[in-house]
Amino acid sequence: MELSEKKMVRIAILDLYEGLENQGMRCIRQIIDDWGRQQDYKIIRDEFEVRLQKQIPDTSYDIYISSGGPGSPLDSTDSDWETFYFNWLGKMEQWNNDPVQSNKKHVFFICHSFQLMARHFKIGQVKKRNSTAFGIFPIHMLSMAQNETMFEGLPDPFYAMDSRDYQVVEPDYDRLSEMNASILAIEKERPHVPYERAVMAVRFNDYFFGTQFHPEADAKGMSMYLQREDKKKTIIDNYGEEKWQSMIDHLNDPDKIMFTYSHILPNFLKSATAGELASL
Numbered sequence: 001m002e003l004s005e006k007k008m009v010r011i012a013i014l015d016l017y018e019g020l021e022n023q024g025m026r027c028i029r030q031i032i033d034d035w036g037r038q039q040d041y042k043i044i045r046d047e048f049e050v051r052l053q054k055q056i057p058d059t060s061y062d063i064y065i066s067s068g069g070p071g072s073p074l075d076s077t078d079s080d081w082e083t084f085y086f087n088w089l090g091k092m093e094q095w096n097n098d099p100v101q102s103n104k105k106h107v108f109f110i111c112h113s114f115q116l117m118a119r120h121f122k123i124g125q126v127k128k129r130n131s132t133a134f135g136i137f138p139i140h141m142l143s144m145a146q147n148e149t150m151f152e153g154l155p156d157p158f159y160a161m162d163s164r165d166y167q168v169v170e171p172d173y174d175r176l177s178e179m180n181a182s183i184l185a186i187e188k189e190r191p192h193v194p195y196e197r198a199v200m201a202v203r204f205n206d207y208f209f210g211t212q213f214h215p216e217a218d219a220k221g222m223s224m225y226l227q228r229e230d231k232k233k234t235i236i237d238n239y240g241e242e243k244w245q246s247m248i249d250h251l252n253d254p255d256k257i258m259f260t261y262s263h264i265l266p267n268f269l270k271s272a273t274a275g276e277l278a279s280l
Contacts (some may be wrong), residue, residue: 068111109210
């Protein structure tokens with residue numbers, strides 16, 4: 001295909017990492033760029049630093065991905081950056097609810113962004129965990145996930161990177177029904193502790209989807225992260241060396257996070273571009 005015939009896809013990444021060094025943004029960029037090459041699309045990819053610089057994208061993009069990030073998803077209530085963020089969200093909803101607009105705005109919310117959405121839409125309780133969830137864990141699908149495009153090609157359970165101090169629990173099923181939203185996945189069962197299993201994936205509506213885990217995590221980045229001396233020591237001190245070694249082993253298993261990496265966000269990008277896009 002000649003360059004002039006390529007489809008153009010405009011993608012905005014909302015960076016919620018607050019300047020913190022991370023692998024998440026690198027992974028999101030890599031997934032987008034690899035997918036664009038595979039599909040022979042011309043990708044216009046812009047990033048917006050939400051929390052420090054209060055940057056928010058306009059409505060000109062086809063696809064939006066809102067990242068994970070550090071800190072509490074509760075303490076930012078009524079902050080300036082969160083006000084800007086939810087104003088942007090309102091514009092996305094207004095656009096998608098307008099029948100005149102045929103090119104709908106698809107948004108994927110990751111971890112911290114997912115928790116903000118859960119709090120904003122009041123679909124469940126956002127609470128601090130008793131201990132940090134950090135590692136590669138099985139994610140269990142619910143019945144509503146059987147026909148979910150985002151999970152196409154994935155086994156049940158599938159494995160994903162989990163890194164969070166907060167969680168979404170106690171879902172409000174009346175509110176979910178009112179929104180026509182669906183819980184699609186929950187965390188692994190822990191019969192030895194009396195805690196409710198966290199909500200791990202939700203389809204908020206036809207165009208908004210979110211996960212509390214990190215579908216963008218790749219083996220390269222996680223291996224570099226886990227083998228840093230400070231991180232290795234922290235994991236061993238808190239969870240033991242066996243836990244650290246198990247995480248390294250999972251990274252080397254192609255059926256674990258790399259399988260998730262190569263499916264969920266690419267499935268999202270594919271679904272979001274199923275309609276007509278602008279041509280160069």
